[in-house]
Amino acid sequence: MSVLSKLKEAVICLRAGRVTLPYPATARPVPEKFRGRPIFDAAKCIGCAGCASNCPSREILVVDLCQEIRILQYLGRRCTYCGRCADVCPEKAITMSHEFETATNCIGDIRQRLDLFMSTCQRCGRCFKEPSHLEQLKQKGYRFDDVQNERWVLRSQAYLTSEAAVDDMKIEI
Amino acid sequence: MIARERLNQLKEKFGPAIQRADLPGDSRLFVFVEPSALKAICQHIFRDLDARYVTSIGLDDRPCSGKFLVAHDFAFDRDHLLCSVLAYLPADNPKVDSISDVVPGASWAEREMRDLVGIEPVGHRYLKRLVLPDGWPDGMHPLRKDVPWNHVPAGYDEEREFTFDEPPEGCMVVPFGPFHPTLDEPAHFRLYVEGEMVRGCEYRGFMVHRGIEKLAESVLTYNDIPMMAERICGICGCVHNVTYAQAVETAVALRAPPRAEYIRTIMLEIERLHSHLLWVGLACHIVGFDTLFMQSWRIREPIMWIAEKISGNRKTYALCVIGGVRWDITPEVRAELRQVLDKLEAEWRAVVAAVSKDKNIQKRTRGVGVADMTLVKNIGLIGPVARAAGADIDCRRDHPYAAYDRVDFDVITEFGCDVWSRVVVRMKEVFEAIRIIRQCLEKMEDGPLQVPIKDELPVGRIGVSSVEAPRGESHHFVITGENNRPHRWRVRAPTYQNLQAVPMMIKDQQLADMTISLGSIDPCFSCTDRMETIDLKSGVTKVWSQQELESMTRRGKA
Ligand code: SF4
Numbered sequence: 001m002s003v004l005s006k007l008k009e010a011v012i013c014l015r016a017g018r019v020t021l022p023y024p025a026t027a028r029p030v031p032e033k034f035r036g037r038p039i040f041d042a043a044k045c046i047g048c049a050g051c052a053s054n055c056p057s058r059e060i061l062v063v064d065l066c067q068e069i070r071i072l073q074y075l076g077r078r079c080t081y082c083g084r085c086a087d088v089c090p091e092k093a094i095t096m097s098h099e100f101e102t103a104t105n106c107i108g109d110i111r112q113r114l115d116l117f118m119s120t121c122q123r124c125g126r127c128f129k130e131p132s133h134l135e136q137l138k139q140k141g142y143r144f145d146d147v148q149n150e151r152w153v154l155r156s157q158a159y160l161t162s163e164a165a166v167d168d169m170k171i172e173i
Numbered sequence: 174m175i176a177r178e179r180l181n182q183l184k185e186k187f188g189p190a191i192q193r194a195d196l197p198g199d200s201r202l203f204v205f206v207e208p209s210a211l212k213a214i215c216q217h218i219f220r221d222l223d224a225r226y227v228t229s230i231g232l233d234d235r236p237c238s239g240k241f242l243v244a245h246d247f248a249f250d251r252d253h254l255l256c257s258v259l260a261y262l263p264a265d266n267p268k269v270d271s272i273s274d275v276v277p278g279a280s281w282a283e284r285e286m287r288d289l290v291g292i293e294p295v296g297h298r299y300l301k302r303l304v305l306p307d308g309w310p311d312g313m314h315p316l317r318k319d320v321p322w323n324h325v326p327a328g329y330d331e332e333r334e335f336t337f338d339e340p341p342e343g344c345m346v347v348p349f350g351p352f353h354p355t356l357d358e359p360a361h362f363r364l365y366v367e368g369e370m371v372r373g374c375e376y377r378g379f380m381v382h383r384g385i386e387k388l389a390e391s392v393l394t395y396n397d398i399p400m401m402a403e404r405i406c407g408i409c410g411c412v413h414n415v416t417y418a419q420a421v422e423t424a425v426a427l428r429a430p431p432r433a434e435y436i437r438t439i440m441l442e443i444e445r446l447h448s449h450l451l452w453v454g455l456a457c458h459i460v461g462f463d464t465l466f467m468q469s470w471r472i473r474e475p476i477m478w479i480a481e482k483i484s485g486n487r488k489t490y491a492l493c494v495i496g497g498v499r500w501d502i503t504p505e506v507r508a509e510l511r512q513v514l515d516k517l518e519a520e521w522r523a524v525v526a527a528v529s530k531d532k533n534i535q536k537r538t539r540g541v542g543v544a545d546m547t548l549v550k551n552i553g554l555i556g557p558v559a560r561a562a563g564a565d566i567d568c569r570r571d572h573p574y575a576a577y578d579r580v581d582f583d584v585i586t587e588f589g590c591d592v593w594s595r596v597v598v599r600m601k602e603v604f605e606a607i608r609i610i611r612q613c614l615e616k617m618e619d620g621p622l623q624v625p626i627k628d629e630l631p632v633g634r635i636g637v638s639s640v641e642a643p644r645g646e647s648h649h650f651v652i653t654g655e656n657n658r659p660h661r662w663r664v665r666a667p668t669y670q671n672l673q674a675v676p677m678m679i680k681d682q683q684l685a686d687m688t689i690s691l692g693s694i695d696p697c698f699s700c701t702d703r704m705e706t707i708d709l710k711s712g713v714t715k716v717w718s719q720q721e722l723e724s725m726t727r728r729g730k731a
């Protein structure tokens with residue numbers, strides 16, 4: 001009987017009451033484990049580049065300015081908040097925060113740059129303890145990502161070639 | 174040993190044409206055959222041995238063997254066996270006999286192979302470009318190994334026109350999509366209509382290219398790919414994540430720890446729950462019954478929240494790495510998940526009780542979008558579409574993976590072959606999913622979440638894995654490679670097969686039923702190049718080119 005089923009459907013609706021959340025006026029609190037924007041702690045980071053080598057989206061760039069200074073730059077353009085960087089970091093320098101409202105007109109708002117003093121470390125990459133064989137740091141040694149053009153350089157090399165990297169993403173900064 | 178039995182059957186019939194075979198266990202069979210006998214062997218497997226066609230894979234194997242490789246995958250569902258028939262093709266001018274006239278479902282896969290790898294299916298009757306954009310230069314095949322991942326081909330012709338087929342005589346053309354209120358993603362159907370009746374259609378899809386397979390083969394590494402794989406689909410992402418991990422694991426004979434297998438099962442079923450509830454809502458929305466659309470999405474929301482609690486995200490769980498899972502199910506979450514399931518079950522029971530007697534919904538869906546057993550067999554339809562036609566197939570039972578061999582559940586089948594049967598199948602499957610999760614929570618043993626991987630993964634191993642996604646079987650084919658990444662990774666999502674049946678499903682149906690017929694396969698498409706405007710006063714049709722559109726939007730006015 002169709003009338004009966006219509007009544008049943010009406011009951012379902014009435015029982016449910018109002019469930020719409022008042023978002024964005026107030027946001028529902030996110031659970032403890034929520035993976036939001038990763039936050040990098042320069043005080044803890046030892047510059048091992050483990051996060052950079054294991055980021056599936058290639059969002060973390062590393063460049064050595066000189067023997068002592070290493071720059072670690074998180075771009076935040078296409079980060080998928082997967083949390084792999086936080087997983088592999090041996091110093092727990094990365095926290096997956098609870099921030100999710102990260103939409104912005106200026107991508108530079110999300111970018112994080114760590115200027116790391118490397119002391120006398122020879123940057124062998126060995127301080128990065130890979131969780132499994134598959135996470136082996138493929139880029140041990142000097143790192144020269146193309147920070148200017150925000151591009152990951154796929155092989156570890158001592159200098160950058162002069163040719164411009166293909167710009168896969170033109171975003172106003 | 175069913176795999177050996179099947180191999181012997183093939184050997185008996187084809188003798189020397191079978192060059193070599195790999196039997197890694199009783200559930201997988203890889204047969205390397207003479208290219209000239211490939212078609213006959215596939216025909217025998219598909220017709221005489223009654224296997225189900227899964228997909229075809231083309232591969233540029235020149236860096237390893239100096240040749241091209243083509244593989245046709247079949248599934249012997251009753252024998253719990255997945256079988257690949259492979260043939261090496263010469264490096265210059267790779268050609269292979271098309272199997273699409275004996276296995277109609279292979280048509281798209283062969284066209285894709287031709288576009289992306291440049292293997293010519295000889296004898297294919299409809300060799301229109303399928304995957305590559307219209308302006309892409311001829312003879313340039315992106316999945317070949319000598320093409321870099323970031324290659325921008327010279328000679329891209331943005332102005333190149335797509336030629337549509339001629340509509341049959343007496344038919345009008347009604348364009349449907351690429352943007353249509355009931356399509357969530359871009360796809361274009363050119364419907365041929367006679368009055369109100371649809372007589373046929375031409376499909377044009379593949380409008381979004383992300384190059385995930387190419388990236389995986391050239392840039393990403395084994396443990397990066399799962400996070401990318403789950404972005405293949407916006408609803409059943411976890412399925413691809415798990416299928417990929419399993420394909421690699423079977424290739425290198427690695428097994429995830431039992432606890433990880435249970436967690437994979439639970440997350441896959443959580444995904445099925447939210448996907449089916451979403452679909453029932455959408456189907457109601459398409460037929461204009463928004464009340465139930467709202468209610469079914471309301472009932473779905475707690476599932477999303479519990480997924481968020483377990484994995485940190487309501488949709489992209491980022492669950493698997495090779496050899497295990499990343500997230501544990503803690504005792505608190507376990508208790509909460511039980512509560513969520515209890516509530517969901519009670520509420521869903523009420524919905525099912527109401528809907529199953531609702532005449533309005535039935536009138537819109539009974540006898541609509543018919544896909545019968547013949548179509549299921551020919552095109553290789555899967556999932557709820559096949560089960561609604563009485564095909565008793567379900568990868569969870571037929572090709573058990575994760576912890577499905579340790580739980581008890583029913584495969585729901587219906588016999589109406591129409592949209593209504595698909596509604597019923599999905600509604601009932603919700604209860605089965607709840608049952609499975611409950612059993613997993615009960616049986617889950619303590620233990621590690623990942624196996625330690627001590628050595629590099631061996632090179633050149635083949636692995637296939639099928640996972641029953643909410644929409645049907647998702648199938649991944651992996652060949653392991655050097656540099657910590659696969660040599661070839663091919664993904665076949667369920668919609669790939671199911672979509673090929675849409676032209677047959679909507680034939681001789683009312684135009685108004687098109688949307689629900691299409692919606693009933695729960696399609697998952699992935700933008701367009703131009704639009705058409707008609708000046709109503711003068712009736713002049715003008716087709717806007719991409720450049721005109723761009724300059725218009727840049728000026729900020731239309
Ligand atoms: S969260 Fe994932 S995508 Fe984002 S920076 Fe970390 S590893 Fe990369």
Ligand code: SF4
Pocket residue numbers: 040044045046047048049050051052072088089090091092093094128
């Ligand atoms: S893995 Fe951790 S310690 Fe190493 S570079 Fe990244 S943030 Fe710093």
